[in-house]
Amino acid sequence: MLEIADIVPGSAAEGLGLRKGDRIVSLNGEEVHDVIDYQFLVADEHLSITLLTREGRYRTFTLDKEPDDTMGLQFAPLRISRCRNKCIFCFVDQMPVGCRKSLYVKDDDYRASFLYGNYITLGALSESGWQRIFNQRLSPLYISVHSTDPALRSFIIGNRRAPDIMTNLRRLAEGGIRMHTQVVLCPGVNDGRFLDRTLDALSGLFPAVSSVAGVPVGVTAFRKGLYPLKTFTAREARTVIETIIRLGSELKKRVGARILFASDEFYIKAGLPVPPASFYEDFPQIENGVGMVADFLRDAGRTRLPARIAPLKATIVTGASFSPVLKNTLARLKRVQGLAVKLVAVQNRFFGPAVTVAGLLTGCDIAAALEGKRTGDVVIVSADALKEDEQVFLDGMSLDRLGELLKVRVFPARRFQDILALAKREGGRTSS
DSSP states (O other): OEEEEEEOTTSHHHHHTOOTTOEEEEETTEEOOSHHHHHHHTTSSEEEEEEEOTTSOEEEEEEEOOTTOOTTEEEOOOOOOBOOOOOTTOSGGGOOTTSOGGGGOOBOOHHHHHHHOOOBOSTTOOHHHHHHHHHTTOOOEEEEOSOSSHHHHHHHHTOTTOOOHHHHHHHHHHTTOOEEEEEEEOTTTTSTHHHHHHHHHHHTTTTTEEEEEEEEOOOOSOOTTSOOOOOOOHHHHHHHHHHHHHHHHHHHHHHSOOOEEEOHHHHHHHTOOOOOGGGGTTOTTGGGTSSHHHHHHHHHHHOOOOSEEEEEEEEEEEETTTHHHHHHHHGGGGGSEEEEEEEEEEOOTTTOTTOOOGGGOOHHHHHHHHTTSOOOSEEEEEGGGSOTTSSBOTTSOBHHHHHHHHTSEEEEEOSHHHHHHHHHHHHHHHHO
16 A cells, blocks of 8 residues: 655645545555556556545545546655665765765665666565566666676675676566666776776667766765775776777767766866767766766856846855866856856865765855855855755755855755856845
8 A cells, every 4th residue: 555645736636535644555456555556557547546544444436537647646755675785885884974864775676766766786676576677667777787797796786696787687678678877986996897898798788778877986084994995096087988988989880879978077087078968968867977067068058148137246165076167167157247156165074075076065064164254145055965855965954054054045056047047036135
């Protein structure tokens, strides 16, 4: 059964009298165990809904609806299946105390992969899970590969019983499931010749394998007792990029798609300009930090600037890696009369100086970086640093609390046009 967490006002569910706390037992006679079952079954145009009310009574409804009408029901998050691996680079193992509780959960759940784009290793997948993937066409899935060499992969994920990843990927491909894959690269471990072999093997499964992202290992200051990993040097990062571009270009000539990409962080570490937006095809892994810079720059180039706005002074904060890119882009705003923008690159003290991306900034580090500084009328932070469904940083500090500490209004932004829209809106409010 699937418990109803909320109901959209004016929806079909509200019209039927469904309430928060009621539980969906079945749709058209098929049991409903989770939100995936619900999404799969609710697509029928003619529904028979069996419900267990919060008072413990069974009720049955019938409904004719459009295929894309989900009736306005909302459900609680999945109870995630935990990860059995002990990856040498696991970010959860490198977390300091004091973060949101959910960040300490290691998941390896195919349902979360389908619903949210979480990366999984396929090591915890039961046969019933395999059959459900095929029966309900749970595609695409997001798969952590790291290496296609069985022995090396078992070492990397810390699981001697890990199944052969290529066997599993071929099974998914034969079942018609599309995959987006990632390789978390650790210097001296799975780069070099191992990376060549991995990329070659994965590209051989195109089009089922729709994209491959190479991302650098993240190393925090909290690796005591863990496998000794280091970050990529500029030279090593350039070598990774050269390998991925070379193989991706060969693939594009052969099949018409590049599919192999290095994350933005590799380009920043290497001191190389990121490719243009067209390089990233349909941005299949932008949420994984692949093409975010190119997308931001494209958005900035397409955004028309007003000649003037109502006076506003804004402070924009970002991580150390994105700061040079953002600095150059924000220079365009000097043309806008009335707008004064100051950029502050925040050092990550919470996770350590090796962590430089804006998405891992915490409220406490932003507060420390701006303490005693003149911030102007507003502070703008990266929306990627906040929890998706609420305005809370990784350390649990809310956006409102940060504003209280800084004694200034704080807003999130993701794109260049977001920054400009905020400036227009808040400038008008400041001058009123």
